[in-house]
Amino acid sequence: MSRKMNKINEIILNLKEKGVKVTPQRVAIIDFLEKNKIHPTADEIYENVSKTFPSISLATIYNTLEKLEEIGAITKIKISDENKVNYEAILEPHHHFYCRKCKKIFDIDIKCSFSILKEVEGNKIEEIHGYFKGICKNCL
Amino acid sequence: MSRKMNKINEIILNLKEKGVKVTPQRVAIIDFLEKNKIHPTADEIYENVSKTFPSISLATIYNTLEKLEEIGAITKIKISDENKVNYEAILEPHHHFYCRKCKKIFDIDIKCSFSILKEVEGNKIEEIHGYFKGICKNCL
DNA sequence: ATTCCTGCAAAGCTTTTGCAGCGCG
DNA sequence: CGCGCTGCAAAAGCTTTGCAGGAAT
Numbered sequence: 001m002s003r004k005m006n007k008i009n010e011i012i013l014n015l016k017e018k019g020v021k022v023t024p025q026r027v028a029i030i031d032f033l034e035k036n037k038i039h040p041t042a043d044e045i046y047e048n049v050s051k052t053f054p055s056i057s058l059a060t061i062y063n064t065l066e067k068l069e070e071i072g073a074i075t076k077i078k079i080s081d082e083n084k085v086n087y088e089a090i091l092e093p094h095h096h097f098y099c100r101k102c103k104k105i106f107d108i109d110i111k112c113s114f115s116i117l118k119e120v121e122g123n124k125i126e127e128i129h130g131y132f133k134g135i136c137k138n139c140l
Numbered sequence: 141m142s143r144k145m146n147k148i149n150e151i152i153l154n155l156k157e158k159g160v161k162v163t164p165q166r167v168a169i170i171d172f173l174e175k176n177k178i179h180p181t182a183d184e185i186y187e188n189v190s191k192t193f194p195s196i197s198l199a200t201i202y203n204t205l206e207k208l209e210e211i212g213a214i215t216k217i218k219i220s221d222e223n224k225v226n227y228e229a230i231l232e233p234h235h236h237f238y239c240r241k242c243k244k245i246f247d248i249d250i251k252c253s254f255s256i257l258k259e260v261e262g263n264k265i266e267e268i269h270g271y272f273k274g275i276c277k278n279c280l
Numbered sequence: 281a282t283t284c285c286t287g288c289a290a291a292g293c294t295t296t297t298g299c300a301g302c303g304c305g
Numbered sequence: 306c307g308c309g310c311t312g313c314a315a316a317a318g319c320t321t322t323g324c325a326g327g328a329a330t
Contacts, residue, residue, distance in 0.1 A: 021308095042294080057312040059295090059311080114270070121237070123277050131268075133268075135264045137261070137263050140264060160284090
């Protein structure tokens with residue numbers, strides 16, 4: 001069994017533990033997020049999951065994404081120039097690169113010097129978010 | 141003449157140079173942003189500038205904010221939990237702290253180890269954005 | 281005269297909410 | 306049976322666009 005399967009099963013187990021029902025639609029959404037690391041928007045998820053679930057509703061997508069975020073299985077990314085929210089299933093802290101030309105989001109594997117901080121100027125830190133904006137290597 | 145006045149005049153001069161007309165409404169918006177470092181939303185700017193310009197339209201606020209962003213006088217901040225865009229007139233690179241309780245945004249004066257980077261993993265960096273999320277000292 | 285700006289209204293988009301029906305335990 | 310989920314439709318909320326009138330050069 002691959003690590004990917006383990007990851008998906010982990011999320012499903014987590015859902016069950018939290019008393020959130022595991023429906024086929026939800027599994028399809030989790031599956032899509034895990035297998036396509038493209039930081040999709042709710043609408044992109046909808047378009048794709050619709051292929052296997054033609055009757056699925058956008059409301060169900062949002063509903064599921066909300067549950068998944070609540071249990072900490074996914075993260076919202078708000079860096080797009082267009083007022084859109086992107087989602088990802090990667091939990092390990094990391095940075096992003098946003099290309100203002102192709103509008104794509106890339107994961108950046110770089111060590112942040114702030115990651116050890118627990119507080120800053122008296123404020124309690126729970127999350128650290130960082131991203132670079134510019135032109136990606138494909139667009140250069 | 142204070143530094144604040146100089147800053148506002150700088151922006152106005154910049155507008156003129158770029159061929160963007162300097163109207164009383166626009167000056168009022170710039171003035172508000174410069175004198176109230178509260179990272180307001182478009183609507184908050186509207187509410188406040190309305191006090192001096194009762195007839196101003198929200199469309200004019202957005203129009204002006206767009207021009208100001210184009211000439212690089214202001215920056216959009218997209219870190220709010222509520223899908224809102226905040227604005228600030230501070231240009232020097234810095235970080236933010238977002239309190240998930242009071243929803244306020246604070247400026248954080250901290251040195252980022254990435255600020256010297258010009259590229260990362262082959263991608264050309266133009267901007268670096270970082271913020272912390274948690275509970276601010278006032279809410280603790 | 282031309283060009284740009286204002287302000288009103290309408291439209292656009294993403295996201296949220298309400299609700300009837302369904303399914304699983 | 307009860308509870309939660311789905312999906313449709315409508316609503317909500319922020320932002321953008323179209324357009325007529327107006328100001329400035």
